Amino acid sequence: DAMVIQNPRYQVTQFGKPVTLSCSQTLNHNVMYWYQQKSSQAPKLLFHYYDKDFNNEADTPDNFQSRRPNTSFCFLDIRSPGLGDAAMYLCATSHRDTYYEQYFGPGTRLTVT
Amino acid sequence: AQSVTQLDSQVPVFEEAPVELRCNYSSSVSVYLFWYVQYPNQGLQLLLKYLSGSTLVESINGFEAEFNKSQTSFHLRKPSVHISDTAEYFCAVAANAGKSTFGDGTTLTVKP
Numbered sequence: 001d002a003m004v005i006q007n008p009r010y011q012v013t014q015f016g017k018p019v020t021l022s023c024s025q026t027l028n029h030n031v032m033y034w035y036q037q038k039s040s041q042a043p044k045l046l047f048h049y050y051d052k053d054f055n056n057e058a059d060t061p062d063n064f065q066s067r068r069p070n071t072s073f074c075f076l077d078i079r080s081p082g083l084g085d086a087a088m089y090l091c092a093t094s095h096r097d098t099y100y101e102q103y104f105g106p107g108t109r110l111t112v113t
Numbered sequence: 114a115q116s117v118t119q120l121d122s123q124v125p126v127f128e129e130a131p132v133e134l135r136c137n138y139s140s141s142v143s144v145y146l147f148w149y150v151q152y153p154n155q156g157l158q159l160l161l162k163y164l165s166g167s168t169l170v171e172s173i174n175g176f177e178a179e180f181n182k183s184q185t186s187f188h189l190r191k192p193s194v195h196i197s198d199t200a201e202y203f204c205a206v207a208a209n210a211g212k213s214t215f216g217d218g219t220t221l222t223v224k225p
Contacts, residue, residue: 104156104158
């Protein structure tokens with residue numbers, strides 16, 4: 001089945017130690033998104049790629065970076081994680097013609113110790 | 114700009130009872146409307162969507178939602194809930210290319 005895959009599902013990192021979360025998709029969608037979701041809150045869009053075009057949200061901290069080496073893969077890099085970055089990170093995709101319909105991966109829960 | 118307000122943060126209900134989860138939105142342009150469901154430690158799954166046409170939309174597992182343009186609402190209903198419906202439900206609107214706005218979620222707890 002076509003799907004969005006996130007690895008790992010659970011990640012523990014130390015305060016200040018760089019961490020990378022990965023997302024892959026078999027849907028061949030043009031658009032890929034990264035969201036941060038804290039407990040009992042709505043998902044917050046960090047950035048999205050439209051093909052190779054990177055779109056950063058204005059309030060996304062510089063500590064968060066992203067890479068999309070090809071259509072299928074997208075990475076979220078947190079350069080110096082703080083305790084406040086502990087959250088669920090969700091990857092989503094959509095097709096350019098139906099951008100409003102997003103397909104979500106299962107998420108990576110990040111713990112910062 | 115667009116915004117979404119989910120009027121109830123928590124809705125407890127007994128099994129087989131009806132339920133309504135309320136969602137209001139605001140937008141200066143036409144929007145597409147969605148309900149997503151999120152089970153613990155899982156991603157969001159699309160439950161149902163309104164794009165155009167009939168204002169009443171249904172999901173395969175018995176949920177329905179009605180788009181009311183005059184009241185800018187998109188409430189989610191189910192006539193008889195099951196224990197397995199216990200989850201977090203998010204209402205979302207999409208108007209600008211590449212962006213959706215989510216409500217803060219409603220936790221539905223179905224009790225036996």
